[in-house]
Amino acid sequence: MKRLRTRVAIVGAGPGGLLLSHLLQRHGVDSIVLERRSREHVERRVRAGLLEGGTVDFLREAGLADRLDREGLVHEGFVFRFGSRAHRMPFTELTGRTVHMYGQQELVKDLIRARAEAGARLWFDVPDVELRGLETDTPTVRCTVAGEPVEIACDFVAGCDGFHGVSRRSVPSGALSTYERAYPYAWLGVLAQAPPAAEELIYAVHSRGFALYSMRSPAVSRLYLQVEAGERVENWPDERIWKELHTRLDIDGAPELTEGPILEKSCVALRGFVTEPMSHGRLFLAGDAAHIVPPTAAKGLNLAVADVKVLAAAFREFYAHGDRAALDGYTADCLPGVWQALEFSDWMSGLLHRPPEGRVFDGRLQDARLEAVVNSPAARTFAENYVGLARERTPARGGRP
Ligand code: RFL
Ligand code: PHB
Numbered sequence: 001m002k003r004l005r006t007r008v009a010i011v012g013a014g015p016g017g018l019l020l021s022h023l024l025q026r027h028g029v030d031s032i033v034l035e036r037r038s039r040e041h042v043e044r045r046v047r048a049g050l051l052e053g054g055t056v057d058f059l060r061e062a063g064l065a066d067r068l069d070r071e072g073l074v075h076e077g078f079v080f081r082f083g084s085r086a087h088r089m090p091f092t093e094l095t096g097r098t099v100h101m102y103g104q105q106e107l108v109k110d111l112i113r114a115r116a117e118a119g120a121r122l123w124f125d126v127p128d129v130e131l132r133g134l135e136t137d138t139p140t141v142r143c144t145v146a147g148e149p150v151e152i153a154c155d156f157v158a159g160c161d162g163f164h165g166v167s168r169r170s171v172p173s174g175a176l177s178t179y180e181r182a183y184p185y186a187w188l189g190v191l192a193q194a195p196p197a198a199e200e201l202i203y204a205v206h207s208r209g210f211a212l213y214s215m216r217s218p219a220v221s222r223l224y225l226q227v228e229a230g231e232r233v234e235n236w237p238d239e240r241i242w243k244e245l246h247t248r249l250d251i252d253g254a255p256e257l258t259e260g261p262i263l264e265k266s267c268v269a270l271r272g273f274v275t276e277p278m279s280h281g282r283l284f285l286a287g288d289a290a291h292i293v294p295p296t297a298a299k300g301l302n303l304a305v306a307d308v309k310v311l312a313a314a315f316r317e318f319y320a321h322g323d324r325a326a327l328d329g330y331t332a333d334c335l336p337g338v339w340q341a342l343e344f345s346d347w348m349s350g351l352l353h354r355p356p357e358g359r360v361f362d363g364r365l366q367d368a369r370l371e372a373v374v375n376s377p378a379a380r381t382f383a384e385n386y387v388g389l390a391r392e393r394t395p396a397r398g399g400r401p
Contacts, residue, residue, distance in 0.1 A: 001149045006032045006121070008315060009141045009154040011129050011167050013042055013122060015104060016287030016304040017160030018111035021120055023062060023312035029319050032152060033122040034129050034143055036161070039112065042124070046191050046264045047104040049216055050298035052388030053097040055305045059107075067110055072102035073215065075200060080374060082205040083367050084251050087374040091383035099387055101201075103216045104301055131157055131170040135281040155282065158311065160304075162288040163273065171280040183270035183294055183349060184356045185209070188225045188236055194260025196221050203352055204249050205370060207363055210352045211248035213257070221258070224295075226353050231267055238262050270294040270349060272342050277331035278307070284330060286311055291338050296349040299341040302388060307334050337391045344385040 008024055010017045013035035021031045035042060051059075051072070059065040076092035092098050115122045126143050133139040134157065141152040159167025168176070195218060202213035209226035216222050225244055227236075242259050250256050273292040278285045287304030310333045314326035326333075351369055355362050373382050384390040 001151050002145075004032070004150060004152045006030050006152060006154050007319070008032075008156045008158055009034065009139075009152050010158045010160055011131075011141070012036075012159070012161030012165055012289070013108075013112070013124065014160060014162055014287065014304070015107055015111065015301055016289075016308050017158065018108065018115060018122075019062070019064075019305060020158055020160060020286065020308045020312055021122065022064065022111060022114055022118075023308065024315060025118055025120065026062070027312060027316040027319070029315055031121075031158075032154075033115070033120065034126045034141065034145075035122070035124045036127055036129070037124065039124045043105055043109050043112065045105055045108075046189070046222075046266075048295070048298060048301040049101050049103050049214060049222055050301075051100040051102055051107075052302045053099060054388050054392055055302045056100050058305060058309060064110060064114060068100065068102050068107065071106070071217065072100035073217070074098050074100055078201040078203060079198070080203050080205070080370060081249070081251060082370045086202075086251065086254060087370075088200075089374060089379065089383065089386075091387050094380045094383035095387050095389050097387035097389055101215055106216075107301075129161075129166050131167065131283065134170060134283045137282070139282045156315070157283045159283055159285040159289045160287055160308070163292050165289050167283060167289050168275060168285055171283065175280050177276045179272075179274045179276070181272040181346070182229070183272075183353075184229055185226050185353050186229050186231055186270055187212075187268045187295060188227045188231065188233065188241070189264075189266055189268055190223045190225075190241055190262055191216070191264040192221045192223065192260045192262050193219065194221045194258045195219055197255045197258045202249060205352055205354075205366060206248040207354065207358075208244070208248055209354045211245060213245075213249055220263075221260070227267065228356070229269065233265055233267050236265065241265070268295060270296070272346060274335070274338060274342065276335065278334055279327075279330055284311055284327070290334075291342070293338075293342050293345040294349045295345075296352060297341070297345040297386065299345055299388075303338060303341055306337055306391075310334055336394045340385075340391050340394050344390075 008031040077090040130142040196215040204211045212224040214222040278290045286307040317326040
């Protein structure tokens with residue numbers, strides 16, 4: 001067995017794990033990243049696409065935004081469609097903040113390239129990560145790297161391995177509390193080689209269900225349809241998808257949706273999930289490993305970045321000054337923002353989706369609620385939540401200086 005040593009062993013090379021490794025290196029803290037899947041798989045995985053202004057600023061400060069600044073699409077508003085009309089939400093006018101549309105897999109590619117250029121120990125195709133001694137001061141990680149059994153001695157483990165990862169499951173049962181909500185609908189997500197028909201995102205409320213029109217670049221559209229919970233993607237041949245998108249998204253007077261080859265399609269369950277606390281012994285959970293929000297408000301990736309920002313700063317304090325206070329305050333620093341994002345995502349999900357047994361009555365109520373959001377001072381509160389400003393103002397529960 002090959003024996004290695006690092007300060008922080010990071011499980012998972014999603015945006016959270018990769019960014020943490022990058023930030024730690026800037027703080028002079030050594031890490032090893034272990035990823036179950038191949039580099040090709042991780043770089044091709046289609047997921048989120050909306051980066052809040054605060055996330056973009058942070059990536060810039062970290063020296064990671066060159067391509068994002070060149071290729072990301074800057075948005076200042078989006079369109080709600082309900083009652084057969086379009087209502088613009090000018091969130092930049094209301095908050096001073098923009099958001100960027102930039103595919104998560106593009107960010108992951110940028111992060112992997114930056115790690116590789118820095119000579120980081122970032123290993124893919126590691127199928128069997130096993131965490132030991134998390135309650136001691138000398139945890140270890142056992143795994144197989146390039147066919148060879150390896151034991152990594154470390155000071156800490158960062159669990160950045162997503163909702164289905166091994167890290168959270170390595171904590172003895174009863175040590176963490178989890179809170180969960182399953183929603184009675186899911187999203188069918190489609191990536192299409194089709195130039196966006198509109199410059200801004202369109203959130204469409206329709207009697208047949210919610211539809212979202214988004215994009216990744218001037219040549220690629222990203223579209224979502226509300227479908228039944230547990231729906232299988234096999235039930236959705238391309239023609240059916242386009243037909244349904246046209247029905248829910250086309251309205252009189254607006255440019256029609258542009259069709260094109262579908263590059264990828266998958267169903268995503270809508271789920272809310274929070275782990276409290278976000279650490280156990282020497283294990284710290286970040287991003288989807290610690291919490292999931294329904295994708296409606298596009299907060300998942302932004303929350304992963306927010307966690308990792310706090311965690312990297314806490315490790316810096318520990319290694320620079322031997323001070324554990326920031327690590328001990330990690331959960332208290334992150335959770336209020338997590339719950340706030342979850343509350344907004346939950347509320348926005350209810351605002352936009354058709355209830356499974358929806359009646360005309362529900363539809364009228366939904367229109368009235370949307371009307372109140374676009375045509376009242378509530379628009380500002382909505383916009384502040386959407387761009388992430390409201391969360392930045394949330395004081396950490398721990399109240400640390
Ligand atoms: P990730 O991106 O899931 O990365 C976790 C990484 O850990 C690896 N892994 C392991 N590695 C080693 N050993 C193990 N035992 C491992 N188990 C897992 C995985 O292969 C992966 O590489 O978590 P991270 O970094 O916390 O980032 C969070 C974001 O990815 C996530 O919040 C968003 O993408 C959520 N999400 C969406 N958010 C949005 O804001 N808008 C969206 O449109 C949107 N679509 C999505 C999504 C999440 C999805 N998932 C999780 C199924 C669509 C999907 C399909
Ligand atoms: C996306 O482009 O994936 C996206 C955009 C906005 C959302 C959710 C998802 O609210």
